[in-house]
Amino acid sequence: MSIEKAYNSWADQYDTNNNRTRDLDKQATIETLSKYKFENVLELGCGTGKNTQWLLRVAASVIGLDFSQEMLNKAKTKINDNRVSFRKADLNQSWEIEDGFADLITSSLTLEHINNLEHIFRQAKGKLRSNGLFFICELHPFKHYSGSQAKFETEGGTQELEVYTHHISDYINAAKKCDLTLVEVKEWFDGETQNELPRLVSFVFRK
Ligand SMILES: C[S@@+](CC[C@H](N)C(=O)[O-])C[C@H]1O[C@@H](n2cnc3c(N)ncnc32)[C@H](O)[C@@H]1O
Numbered sequence: 712m713s714i715e716k717a718y719n720s721w722a723d724q725y726d727t728n729n730n731r732t733r734d735l736d737k738q739a740t741i742e743t744l745s746k747y748k749f750e751n752v753l754e755l756g757c758g759t760g761k762n763t764q765w766l767l768r769v770a771a772s773v774i775g776l777d778f779s780q781e782m783l784n785k786a787k788t789k790i791n792d793n794r795v796s797f798r799k800a801d802l803n804q805s806w807e808i809e810d811g812f813a814d815l816i817t818s819s820l821t822l823e824h825i826n827n828l829e830h831i832f833r834q835a836k837g838k839l840r841s842n843g844l845f846f847i848c849e850l851h852p853f854k855h856y857s858g859s860q861a862k863f864e865t866e867g868g869t870q871e872l873e874v875y876t877h878h879i880s881d882y883i884n885a886a887k888k889c890d891l892t893l894v895e896v897k898e899w900f901d902g903e904t905q906n907e908l909p910r911l912v913s914f915v916f917r918k
Contacts, residue, residue: 715779731910752813
């Protein structure tokens with residue numbers, strides 16, 4: 712099943728099923744970005760708008776891009792605010808956004824579905840204004856190495872999605888090639904003890 716179709720099927724239960732990755736990502740997004748204020752945010756793979764609602768607390772406007780119509784429909788039902796626009800777009804193509812538009816670009820749990828990371832960093836650099844930030848939060852590659860990946864339950868059994876493993880060095884090197892500077896990197900764990908594999912990794916890069 713294509714990634715787009717899989718998310719169209721997942722959309723109905725995405726916000727409500729048991730999903731520690733989704734919930735920890737929200738915590739990571741809030742803890743990392745709440746110290747800033749932004750004008751224009753570009754949210755890559757906005758999905759059902761789980762983070763969009765919160766981003767409006769720190770930003771004047773948000774554009775959310777996603778290629779799953781059903782995920783976007785959920786987002787549009789939940790968030791009816793003239794500061795937000797949700798657009799259907801494939802991130803693997805050129806993004807139809809004005810150059811220098813954003814002072815923040817965010818991408819949560821989306822890049823594991825994108826093979827060509829450098830394309831994303833290059834597009835992000837173009838759409839960011841000078842000093843703008845690029846926040847990424849993804850399933851930690853350690854989780855990938857140990858066999859975890861995006862999946863959801865259907866009546867016919869577990870549906871696993873097509874994913875690509877990006878090593879920590881892949882993110883750092885893609886950013887370096889595009890002249891984006893690393894500001895912050897953090898690992899996110901399920902428990903306080905940090906005895907288990909980290910679930911997520913987040914980065915903040917600056918243009
Ligand atoms: C796990 S969901 C994350 C949604 C949201 N960011 C969140 O944290 O809840 C991944 C999202 O990325 C979108 N996505 C994956 N590949 C994409 C692509 N090539 N272009 C646009 N959206 C894509 C999916 O449709 C899905 O909504």
